Amino acid sequence: MDSETLSTFSHSIKNGSISAPDPPKQPFVIGVAGGTASGKTTVCNMIISQLHDQRVVLVNQDSFYHSLGDDTLAEVYDYNFDHPDAFNTELLLSCMAMLKNGRAVNIPDYDFKTHKRIGPGCKVNPSDIIILEGILVLHDSRVRDLMNMKIFVDTDSDLRLARRIQRDTVERGRNIQNVLDQYARSVKPSFEEFILPSKKYADVIIPRGGDNDVAIDLIIQHIRAKLGQHHLCSIYPNVSVIHSTFQMRGMHTLVRDVKTTKHDFVFYADRLIRLVVEHGLGHLPFTEKQITTPTGSVYPGVVFCKRLCGVSVIRSGESMENALRACCKGINIVNL
Structure with a gap:
């Protein structure tokens, strides 16, 4: 190393001029979709529990249901909660954009008994990992484009119906007959028309949901590998850090x-x-x-x-x- 090169190299290192400023770190966004009561929340909780050394936030698509007016509430059992129009997708996109840009956001609180938003919402801070969970998170291409990994939880329809009956009667105060009528009238047709077709966009399909430990372990390994990758590698594929x-x-x-x-x-x-x-x-x-x-x-x-x-x-x-x-x-x- 000659004296001129040494002098230039030394000055550059000591003054930090050879280091470009780091761009803002982008969060790793995971979308978890699947039919009603398929085990999406269980899968999300298992991912969060195994990524305990990372900052993880869970955003539920259910929080973005439209509040129902009095006229709609009068005929609420005829309302299709599994249709894409039931969600305020524009608000969801706005909240996700703020989180991806490193800004805190208020996620709406939705009451499933009154079918209205309540309070100012829940403040969510930006994190290393954002999990977006919901029946239709893979349906809209704009929402899919936000994701680094797309997961579809695939569970037998009879098991999903049994779980839905238990959940809606215990947690949401509904009777079994209303649950069955709603399932036949809107839940099952919407699943076949909107939710099941979105399965083709998934990067990973998890049969049996939370019971599939092997699939979840593989997902965790992939996420850890991606998080360990330097941000420059995602911008410049030929760079190795x-x-x-x-x-x-x-x-x-x-x-x-x-x-x-x-x-x-x-x-x-x-x-x-x-x-x-x-x-x-x-x-x-x-x-x-x-x-x-x-x-x-x-x-x-x-x-x-x-x-x-x-x-x-x-x-x-x-x-x-x-x-x-x-x-x-x-x-x-x-x-x-």
Whole structure:
């Protein structure tokens, strides 16, 4: 590393000029759809309980039902609560947009006994993960476009009906005959017309709902992998970000410290550069090659697919040439 390159590199690191400002972190939005009483809430609660180390907020589509007027309330048993028009989708989109932009929002409180919104609503703060749950969250393309993952909970219709009867009679004060009449008149037809067709948009389909531990575990693993991905990787698909360790942070601390000597700066900068070179080599194409070890056993190894050549960008690239030569014996380097 020549003195001019060292001076420029040192000044850039210590002043932070080589680091672009981080864009606002976008939350990971999960949509969970399915028929009435399919187990959507159970699935959501299981996801939340396993992501206890993340900030998670649950938004229910049921909160965005339209308040019913007196004329509609008089014939409430003829009202179709499973139709897309029963929801205030514009308000849902507005609230979700605010959460995605890092702003707190008031989610409406809906009373299923009076069929009206009550109070000022519940304040919800922006979080790392937003779960949007409801029977029709996959129906509207505008709502789907907000999601990073779309889940459909698929449960047997007889089981869903049994659960709905229990829920509506115990929690919502309805009698069994009214529940059955409503199911036959609007719930079942709406499921077949609007909800079931939205299943095709799901990234993941969970049979048996909350009883399917394997499917939920796979979903949790996928979410954790996505959350661990650096935000730049989602913006630039070809960018690979090296996972930061305490060792790397310690070396960055030394090279950024104004009191660090020139000798120590060069030493730790070279170490960091070598880590970058080694990480980059791991992304080059390899092909399998079996070799025989000195003990006579066969080892399934790999070799580079093609011969390597380094391209050095003047000044910025010169500081990395020694590390590349140390990792790749005899490599040719072309200067630009």
